[in-house]
Amino acid sequence: MAIVANTVVTTDAVGNREELDNFVSMITPSDTPIYSMAGKEKASSKHPEWEYEDLDAPADNAQPEGNEYSFDSVAPPTRVGNYTQIFTKTFRYSGTQQAVDNAGNAEKRARTMMKKGKALRKDIELSIIANTASTNTDPRRSGGLPTWLTSNVSRNSGSSGGFVGGVTTVEGLGTLRAWTKGLTDSVLQSIYENGGDVTTVVSSPYNKGVFATFMSDTNVASFRYAAGKGTNTIIGTADIYESPWGPVKVMANRVMSANANAAYARRVFALDPEMVKWMSLRPIQEDTVAKTGDAENGVLIAEGCLKVVNEAGIGVVADVFGLTAST
Numbered sequence: 001m002a003i004v005a006n007t008v009v010t011t012d013a014v015g016n017r018e019e020l021d022n023f024v025s026m027i028t029p030s031d032t033p034i035y036s037m038a039g040k041e042k043a044s045s046k047h048p049e050w051e052y053e054d055l056d057a058p059a060d061n062a063q064p065e066g067n068e069y070s071f072d073s074v075a076p077p078t079r080v081g082n083y084t085q086i087f088t089k090t091f092r093y094s095g096t097q098q099a100v101d102n103a104g105n106a107e108k109r110a111r112t113m114m115k116k117g118k119a120l121r122k123d124i125e126l127s128i129i130a131n132t133a134s135t136n137t138d139p140r141r142s143g144g145l146p147t148w149l150t151s152n153v154s155r156n157s158g159s160s161g162g163f164v165g166g167v168t169t170v171e172g173l174g175t176l177r178a179w180t181k182g183l184t185d186s187v188l189q190s191i192y193e194n195g196g197d198v199t200t201v202v203s204s205p206y207n208k209g210v211f212a213t214f215m216s217d218t219n220v221a222s223f224r225y226a227a228g229k230g231t232n233t234i235i236g237t238a239d240i241y242e243s244p245w246g247p248v249k250v251m252a253n254r255v256m257s258a259n260a261n262a263a264y265a266r267r268v269f270a271l272d273p274e275m276v277k278w279m280s281l282r283p284i285q286e287d288t289v290a291k292t293g294d295a296e297n298g299v300l301i302a303e304g305c306l307k308v309v310n311e312a313g314i315g316v317v318a319d320v321f322g323l324t325a326s327t
Helices: 033-037 095-099 109-129 181-193 205-216 254-260
Strands: 039-042 049-052 078-081 085-094 162-164 167-169 200-203 240-243 246-252 268-271 276-287 295-308 315-317
Touching: 033 109, 033 200, 033 268, 033 276, 085 095, 085 109, 095 295, 109 254, 109 276, 109 295, 181 240, 181 268, 181 315, 200 205, 205 246, 205 254
Parallel strands: 039 276, 200 246
Antiparallel strands: 049 078, 085 295, 162 167, 200 268, 240 246, 268 315, 276 295
């Protein structure tokens, strides 16, 4: 009787004790900066909706004594929503592989469950940064950040998507250019004027390096550190930018350079964590699946969507080189 396709068996395993030391090193990075910083909320349907509204613009407000009131019109709030996306990670181990003495338990079910959980979180992070429109078709998709942003954007011949007709739409791609301090400042100022309070800028790893070059700008003070006796230190990086609109932390996001795909690396997001949430209909959990044959099946499942509380409180520098100086 044939085994089910993709079953991991002892002949495929590389961690059985007779082959390796009892030590396994995990080198796959598992950081998910936007998903981690986003507040977590509970969704109660596959299509959670919310509302946002703007304050009245400041006006010269001086009224005469005995004034007869006139009444302002009240604009209804904007109602928006997203669709929950289902994420899964699966694996399967033969009964023999579970029973053999295995180096560090690296290929045992529990260890695999942990690694798959980290990988699933990175899939969620990818859905957040992807230029993917929300959709109620099968499979449903959660609209990513690029599809929401229209108010505070810097583009190079590209176009904004936005929430239209009950769904988000993809942004139009422009010509790539270098990320600069000037582009960042224009977006930060726009967000501040629209009421947002940016604390974090998230970029690809390459652009985190580009950020260090902002120090060469004539309007940026040079670093000066007192070096200890007998030591020499070269300072060539920074994590905090003290902008005219408040300090912002600049973070690299490995997921943005996943698979060397420029489609994810071509943006720099300016975020107010209060404006970005992750809504879970089903948090990351193990799904119950039947044992079939002489093997154990494993499934991790999660379902949720991105909630942009108010897109006017965050922004993006789009159409920038994100992998190299030319890609």
